[in-house]
Amino acid sequence: MNRLLYIFILSLVALFPADAFASEAEQGGSGVDAKEIIFEHLGDGYGWEVPFNHHVRIPLPVIVNGSDGWHVFSSAHLQHGEAYTDGSATFVIGGEDSDYKGKVVEIVNGQEVRPFDISITKNVCALFITVALVFGLMMWLASFYRRNGMKAPRRGLGAIEALLTFVYDGVIKSILGPDGRRFAPYLLTVFFLIFFMNILGLIVVFPGGANLTGNVAVTLTLATLTFLVTNVLATKHYWLEMFWPDVPVWLKFPLFPIMQLIEVFGMFTKPAALTVRLFANMMGGHMIVLVLTLLIFIFSGLFGAGVGAGTTVISMAFSIFMLLLDCLVSFIQAYVFTMLSTIFISLAQVHGHHEPQAAH
């Protein structure tokens, strides 16, 4: 009975995007703009889509600093391209031909000016939900330990603990050694935040559906934090080895400036690699699922409903496969980000040759 219920819910979820796009395709009449739909779903927005209706959105607060100070208002005022005047400033969401397409702009003397915008967009809201979720889960685990001592939790908490020990024992302690305890709070926070952002991104409806880790702003921030942790807490020997390595002076001579340049360059390529890896993997996963779903409408537009129906079966099979794969990728990418961060931190925890080596 339970299994039947699962199958029913899953098929509803699988059908949902098909339904939403189908209604749009009927209204549009002339095929589908695949690129537009894909980027709309991958991108950010001032409202949150609701299932089965493409026009109603859950309104979210817009926070902008316009020409005359701060403005906070609901994004419901800006729906369907309407302009909203708050005090003396008028705001509108940039249209198709605007330089700031899809962003809130202020109309100043007939010109569109982009204000300082820290709105709670769909992505920011999803981020807050994820943060609350991670905080709740970790507090739950901590309180379980406080109440039950060293007893191992079961079921849901057991899974959280399994993830935690997998990363803590398998990555942090084994790479950083005794330094592990010092960096574990940062690395574990990063791991769980990325993991739950990835997983929530795969859920189609409300608390999920935001393509957070597939957004370069998020991964860039995380990579920058790793960069800061790595370099701010680096040991003296790390800087010494970078700028004045322990080799004879005559050997340093010809290539010395180039080597320093390469070292400094390497400092910045590491976070860049972190940024792009997570961003590209998650965005790629989302994009493939979207494209597979859109194939149904593209084919039915081109060859008629019969072909579209045939494509539905194949597309859904591939989409489900891709989503299952994305569940795995969600974990792997969070794991890889944490592992690479740990390695970068450990590379900066260089101790002198006479001191005991803590890492490597």
Add this chain to the structure above:
Amino acid sequence: MELFTPDFGLVFWMFVAFAVLFLLLWKLAWPGILKTVDSRADLIDKGVEYAQRAKEQLDNARAEAKGIIDEARRQQSDMIRESERLKSQLVEQARSEAKDAAQRELDAAKVQIAQQQKEAEHKFRSLVSELALDIAAKVVEDKMKDNSAQSELVNQLLDKIESKN
């Protein structure tokens, strides 16, 4: 193409949200969780070490018990051998004692026999000499009708006795 150009608002909120989450968890959650996880790992390590030591001790105890049993067996066989030896020694001793006793009996018997022989000899001799004297007295009675003959005979007899002794 906002996907590839980071949006400031999201960067700002991401930074703020992460900082808040990190500080909260750093203060409230991680110390307790990490302490428990670490101490449990220690406990498990210690448990494994303890089990290994216990197994070692058990193996040692087993070897020790085997040693004790072997020792007992050895002592047992020693005792059996010793008792065998004692038994045979006792038998031997008894035998030799019996032999000695028999020898002594024999010797005593021999001495007695010799004595009896001697006594018999004496008796026989005295009997013979009595008989001889009787015979001689008779013969002498017959012959000694005259004095000369008597004295001659006495001399002859005396000579004989002298030569005999």
